[in-house]
Amino acid sequence: MTPLEELWQAAQCDPAALSDVSITGDDPQLPSVYRVAALANGVIAAQALAAAECFRERTGHAQQIDADARRACVAFRSERYLRVDDGPAPDPRDPVTxxxxxxxxxxxxxxxxxxxxxxxxxxxxxxxxxxxxxxxxxxxxxxxxxxxxxxxxxxxxxxxxxxxxxAALPQAQALARLPLFEIIRIGDAPATPIGGGGGTQPERPLSGVRVLDLSRVIAGPVAGRTLAQHGADVLLINGPHLPNIAPLVIDNGRGKRSATLDLRQPDGHESLQTLLKDADVFVQSYRPQSLAARGFGPEDAARAKPGIVYATVSAYGHEGPWSTRxxxxxxxxxxxxxxxxxxxxAGQTNPRHLPCQALDHATGYLAAFGAMVALNRRAKEGGSWHVRVSLAQTGRWLQSMGTLDDGQAAADPSLDDVRDALQTMDSPFGRLTCTQPAERMSVTPPHWSLPPVPIGSDEARW
Incomplete structure (x- = not known):
C-alpha cells in the first residue's frame, strides 16, 4: 500500500477518488537513508486530493491531481530555498543550537x-x-x-x-498505541456546506472557508499555508509578546493575513472569541493544554462555535509523560x-539529521489534510471535529517505511537545481524567491493570493 493509500484509508475516505491521482518519482530524492520522498509525496498528494474532494462536494466537478516526488521534496525544504531580493533569508539558527x-x-x-x-x-x-x-x-x-x-x-x-x-521509553510506547492521526467528532452541529454555500459556484476548493491560525515556526504554519493555497481566508494570530523566527514568518506566511492578540488580556481574549464564532477551522500548535487553560481548547471551541474543525499540532503527541514537553x-x-x-x-559518531525538516512539513500537511477531510464530513453529516497530529507520530510513520542502503549517496539539490519548482512574488519584505505548491491540480491549481506580511500587519477581524 502506498503512503497515499494508507492515509486515504485511515481517514475513511472514498477509495474511488484515488483514481484521480497520478504519482511519479521515487526515493532517494535527498541524501538520506529514510524514504523522505515517499513521505513527502504521500502527504502532499493526500491533502491535494482532500482539497479536490471539497471542490467536488461543492460543485460536482472532479479533477486530475499530479504529485511528483522531486517537487514534493523541494516543498519540504521551502525555508532552505527562500531568498529575499536575491540574497539569502536571515539565518534562523542560533549559534548555541x-x-x-x-x-x-x-x-x-x-x-x-x-x-x-x-x-x-x-x-x-x-x-x-x-x-x-x-x-x-x-x-x-x-x-x-x-x-x-x-x-x-x-x-x-x-x-x-x-x-x-x-522504543523502550514510556513515551514511545504511548505513541505506539495511537494511530498516525485522528479525526474525532467532539460535538453535534447541523450539516454545514463548505464555505457557507450560497448560489454562486466557488472558484477554489476552500473559497469562503475561514481559518484561524494560532501557530509558529513550521508544522502548524505549513497547515495554515496549505489551506490558504486552496483558497481559504487564513488569519494568523500571534501574541505580541511571543518571539518568531524571521525567515519562517516569510516562508510560512504566504496566503495569510496577520494580526496580534494578547490572550492574557480581557480584550484580546474577547476578540479571539468573536473571531472564533465566525471561523470554520482553528489550527493551533501550542503545547497540549496551553490554550485550553485560556479557554480555547477543542471542547471550548466546539461549544463557542458548533461545527468548528479544530486541528491540534504537537511535538510528542497528546498522551504519555512527554505530552507537554x-x-x-x-x-x-x-x-x-x-x-x-x-x-x-554515514559511518560517523556525530549525530546527523534528515536533509530537511521532514517531520514538520509532513505533520503540517497532515493537519491540513485532516481539516479538509473534516470539512467534507461536516458538510455531509454535521458535527464539530478535532484533528490531532504530532511530529513524533509522523516520525514513527517515516521509520516504519524502512531505510535505503545507498540513500545518502543521493545528490543534495542546490537552489539552481530546483528553480523550475520556484516562483517569485513581491512582498513587504522585498522580492521573494520561494517554492511553488508541489501538486498540480487540473481545475483548481493551488496558489497563494496574498504575499506574506510582517506580524501584526492586519486588524484582528474577518
Missing part, C-alpha cells in the same frame, strides 16, 4: 533559536552565554541527566537515542533514533 558531546560519551542536541530558550539552557548549565562555554559546561554532565534536567526546566533538548532506546522537528529526530540511524549509515 546543535549537537554536544557529554561527559559519558553520549550526544545531546540543544535547540536555542528562541532567546528565552537559550537563556534557560545557559541558566541550567551555569555558564556564559556563548558556544564555547556551553560546550565546556556540557562536558561536565552525563547525557541522560542533562536531558532530564533540561526537560524538567521546560527547555528544548534531546538526548541522541537509538531506535531501540527510544517542548519539542521541534530536529529534537524529535534526535530523541527517536532518526539522527542516530543517519549517523550510523
Amino acid at each position: 546543535g549537537f554536544y558531546e557529554t561527559r559519558d560519551g553520549r550526544w545531546i542536541q540543544l535547540h536555542a533559536n528562541f532567546a528565552h530558550h537559550r537563556a534557560g539552557i545557559v541558566r541550567v548549565l551555569g555558564c556564559a552565554n556563548d558556544h564555547a562555554a556551553v560546550t565546556q559546561a556540557i562536558r561536565g554532565w552525563d547525557g541522560a541527566a542533562l536531558d532530564q534536567a533540561l526537560g524538567d526546566a521546560g527547555l528544548c533538548a534531546a538526548l541522541i537515542r537509538s531506535p531501540d532506546e527510544w 517542548r519539542g521541534f522537528d530536529s529534537l524529535v529526530q534526535s530523541a527517536s533514533g532518526i539522527a542516530w540511524t543517519e549517523a550510523r549509515a
Whole structure:
C-alpha cells in the first residue's frame, strides 16, 4: 500500500477518488537513508486530493491531481530555498543550537533559536552565554541527566537515542498505541456546506472557508499555508509578546493575513472569541493544554462555535509523560533514533539529521489534510471535529517505511537545481524567491493570493 493509500484509508475516505491521482518519482530524492520522498509525496498528494474532494462536494466537478516526488521534496525544504531580493533569508539558527558531546560519551542536541530558550539552557548549565562555554559546561554532565534536567526546566533538548532506546521509553510506547492521526467528532452541529454555500459556484476548493491560525515556526504554519493555497481566508494570530523566527514568518506566511492578540488580556481574549464564532477551522500548535487553560481548547471551541474543525499540532503527541514537553522537528529526530540511524549509515559518531525538516512539513500537511477531510464530513453529516497530529507520530510513520542502503549517496539539490519548482512574488519584505505548491491540480491549481506580511500587519477581524 502506498503512503497515499494508507492515509486515504485511515481517514475513511472514498477509495474511488484515488483514481484521480497520478504519482511519479521515487526515493532517494535527498541524501538520506529514510524514504523522505515517499513521505513527502504521500502527504502532499493526500491533502491535494482532500482539497479536490471539497471542490467536488461543492460543485460536482472532479479533477486530475499530479504529485511528483522531486517537487514534493523541494516543498519540504521551502525555508532552505527562500531568498529575499536575491540574497539569502536571515539565518534562523542560533549559534548555541546543535549537537554536544557529554561527559559519558553520549550526544545531546540543544535547540536555542528562541532567546528565552537559550537563556534557560545557559541558566541550567551555569555558564556564559556563548558556544564555547556551553560546550565546556556540557562536558561536565552525563547525557541522560542533562536531558532530564533540561526537560524538567521546560527547555528544548534531546538526548541522541537509538531506535531501540527510544522504543523502550514510556513515551514511545504511548505513541505506539495511537494511530498516525485522528479525526474525532467532539460535538453535534447541523450539516454545514463548505464555505457557507450560497448560489454562486466557488472558484477554489476552500473559497469562503475561514481559518484561524494560532501557530509558529513550521508544522502548524505549513497547515495554515496549505489551506490558504486552496483558497481559504487564513488569519494568523500571534501574541505580541511571543518571539518568531524571521525567515519562517516569510516562508510560512504566504496566503495569510496577520494580526496580534494578547490572550492574557480581557480584550484580546474577547476578540479571539468573536473571531472564533465566525471561523470554520482553528489550527493551533501550542503545547497540549496551553490554550485550553485560556479557554480555547477543542471542547471550548466546539461549544463557542458548533461545527468548528479544530486541528491540534504537537511535538510528542497528546498522551504519555512527554505530552507537554517542548519539542521541534530536529529534537524529535534526535530523541527517536532518526539522527542516530543517519549517523550510523554515514559511518560517523556525530549525530546527523534528515536533509530537511521532514517531520514538520509532513505533520503540517497532515493537519491540513485532516481539516479538509473534516470539512467534507461536516458538510455531509454535521458535527464539530478535532484533528490531532504530532511530529513524533509522523516520525514513527517515516521509520516504519524502512531505510535505503545507498540513500545518502543521493545528490543534495542546490537552489539552481530546483528553480523550475520556484516562483517569485513581491512582498513587504522585498522580492521573494520561494517554492511553488508541489501538486498540480487540473481545475483548481493551488496558489497563494496574498504575499506574506510582517506580524501584526492586519486588524484582528474577518
